[in-house]
Each structure stands twice: as C-alpha cells, then as structure tokens.
Amino acid sequence: MNKIVAYIRSRLQPYYTAEEVSALSRIVCCDLLGQAPTDYYLGKDIALSPKKEQELEDILQRLSRFEPLQYIEGRTLFLGREFWVAPGVLIPRPETEELVELMLKEIPADARILDVGTGSGCIAISLAKELPDALVTAWDVSPEALSVARVNARKLQANVRFVECDVLACQVDEVGLYDVIVSNPPYVTEAEKADMEPNVLQWEPSLALFVPDDDPLRFYRRIAVLGRDMLADGGRLYFEINRAYGREMVEMLRTMGYVRVRVKKDLSQNDRFVIAEK
Numbered sequence: 692m693n694k695i696v697a698y699i700r701s702r703l704q705p706y707y708t709a710e711e712v713s714a715l716s717r718i719v720c721c722d723l724l725g726q727a728p729t730d731y732y733l734g735k736d737i738a739l740s741p742k743k744e745q746e747l748e749d750i751l752q753r754l755s756r757f758e759p760l761q762y763i764e765g766r767t768l769f770l771g772r773e774f775w776v777a778p779g780v781l782i783p784r785p786e787t788e789e790l791v792e793l794m795l796k797e798i799p800a801d802a803r804i805l806d807v808g809t810g811s812g813c814i815a816i817s818l819a820k821e822l823p824d825a826l827v828t829a830w831d832v833s834p835e836a837l838s839v840a841r842v843n844a845r846k847l848q849a850n851v852r853f854v855e856c857d858v859l860a861c862q863v864d865e866v867g868l869y870d871v872i873v874s875n876p877p878y879v880t881e882a883e884k885a886d887m888e889p890n891v892l893q894w895e896p897s898l899a900l901f902v903p904d905d906d907p908l909r910f911y912r913r914i915a916v917l918g919r920d921m922l923a924d925g926g927r928l929y930f931e932i933n934r935a936y937g938r939e940m941v942e943m944l945r946t947m948g949y950v951r952v953r954v955k956k957d958l959s960q961n962d963r964f965v966i967a968e969k
C-alpha cells in the first residue's frame with residue numbers, strides 16, 4: 692500500500708467502517724486527487740504538490756466531520772446525468788430515480804408537469820431532458836435549492852421554469868394547467884431522527900427532510916388539495932413517500948376524491964410511490 696493511502700486510511704479509520712475507509716480512499720485518490728485507477732490498484736505512490744497536500748487535508752477534515760462525499764465532490768449522478776449538489780440542497784436518492792423511471796413509462800410525451808420541492812432539480816430536469824415536448828415547471832421554497840437547480844438546468848441544457856414558492860402557503864390561480872404533479876416532499880418524521888446517520892442529519896437541509904410527528908402527510912394533503920384545481924381532468928399525482936404511510940396515503944387520496952390510487956414498491960420492497968388520478 693502506498694504512503695498516501697496508508698495515511699488516508701489512518702485518518703478515516705476512527706470514523707468509518709473498514710469497507711467505507713477502503714472505498715473512500717480510492718475515491719479520494721482517484722476522483723479527488725486525480726490518480727489513475729490502475730496506478731491506485733498497483734499501489735503506486737502519488738507525488739503531492741503543497742497545494743494538493745492542503746487539498747487532501749481539507750478533504751480529510753470534511754470527511755472526519757461526516758460531510759457527505761457528494762458535497763465534497765460537488766456532484767452526484769442521477770439517471771446517468773451529473774448534477775451539482777451543495778449544502779442547502781438534498782442529495783438525490785436512488786428511489787427518486789425509480790420514481791422518474793416509472794413516470795417515463797406512464798406519462799404522455801407532451802405532458803404539462805409540475806415538480807413540487809425540486810431541490811437540485813433532479814426530477815424536473817430529468818423529465819425535461821427525456822421528454823423534450825413536455826412543459827416542466829418546478830417549485831421550491833428554498834432560494835439556495837433553486838439556485839442550484841437553475842445551474843443544473845443550464846449545464847444540462849434543460850428547459851424548466853423555476854418558481855420560488857411555499858406550497859403550504861401559496862395562493863394558486865392555475866386551474867387545470869397540469870397533466871402531472873410530481874413531488875418528493877419532506878417526509879421523515881422527527882421521531883425517525885434517532886435512527887439517522889450523521890452524514891444526513893448534520894449536513895443535509897432539515898427543510899428538505901422533516902415533517903412534524905403529528906402531521907406526517909402535510910405536504911401530500913396540501914399538494915392533493917391544490918391538485919384538485921391545478922390538474923386537468925384525468926391528470927395524475929406521482930408521490931415518493933415514507934414507506935410507513937402507504938395505507939394512510941391511499942385512504943387520504945381516495946377520501947379527497949382521487950381515483951385509481953395505487954402504491955408501488957421500490958427495489959427494496961418498501962411502499963415508496965403513490966400514484967393517483969383526478
């Protein structure tokens with residue numbers, strides 16, 4: 692093992708499991724310090740300039756404070772496209788890729804789509820790229836998230852209209868304007884905080900994650916209320932949900948008059964998506 696790898700491992704060992712240390716060492720050397728993967732696996736040493744040594748120190752400091760690697764790298768992949776992510780915006784998750792894949796199988800190519808709580812813009816931008824005839828609008832209450840999403844849309848040349856908007860408070864006069872409303876809103880209850888990893892809890896924005904224990908469905912209820920006006924007849928809601936609330940979601944949406952309400956499981960067999968039709 693080369694000296695730099697041994698050093699990286701010794702610095703990360705107090706904080707991460709052996710597998711995590713091994714994966715992080717490779718990513719730090721190859722992705723962040725620019726070592727060729729073959730040289731890394733052959734155990735060749737890296738000659739670091741003083742500037743690169745300082746960069747390595749910064750990276751190790753950030754990792755030892757459990758900052759997510761995606762924030763350190765400043766990017767993540769979503770459905771094969773690179774998205775810029777930074778503190779203040781949620782790191783897109785694989786389940787959300789599944790949601791977009793499901794939508795791409797089901798929605799019309801020229802759908803008018805609203806993404807509520809767009810974060811990095813991963814859902815809206817992916818849909819706009821895959822469905823060039825669709826009209827995509829994306830809302831978020833967070834100016835930080837919207838500025839990241841706008842940069843992502845520009846870099847990826849996606850045509851999305853971004854709007855700063857608090858979905859819980861906004862007045863809407865867009866009647867029948869959308870065929871699809873999609874949302875992956877905050878859905879982690881305060882009670883679930885105890886089970887969360889420090890890289891999520893300490894670094895990802897609370898605004899993107901949490902809902903009160905006594906009202907875990909607040910975003911879905913509000914979006915479904917808006918959807919009764921904003922969706923065209925036959926329009927659909929696509930939600931990513933907390934796996935604990937599939938049954939409650941179905942009951943709520945049926946009570947609100949939605950039809951063909953279905954729950955779909957994610958690849959881990961958890962109730963993860965709910966689809967409903969106006």
Ligand SMILES: C[S@@+](CC[C@H](N)C(=O)[O-])C[C@H]1O[C@@H](n2cnc3c(N)ncnc32)[C@H](O)[C@@H]1O
Nearest residue numbers: 783808809810831832833857858875876877899
């Ligand atoms: C779970 S994140 C989802 C981000 C992105 N759509 C994704 O799937 O990675 C929820 C998003 O909802 C936004 N949000 C939270 N409260 C909101 C509100 N009242 N109105 C609009 N957006 C809100 C957050 O800023 C965050 O970007």
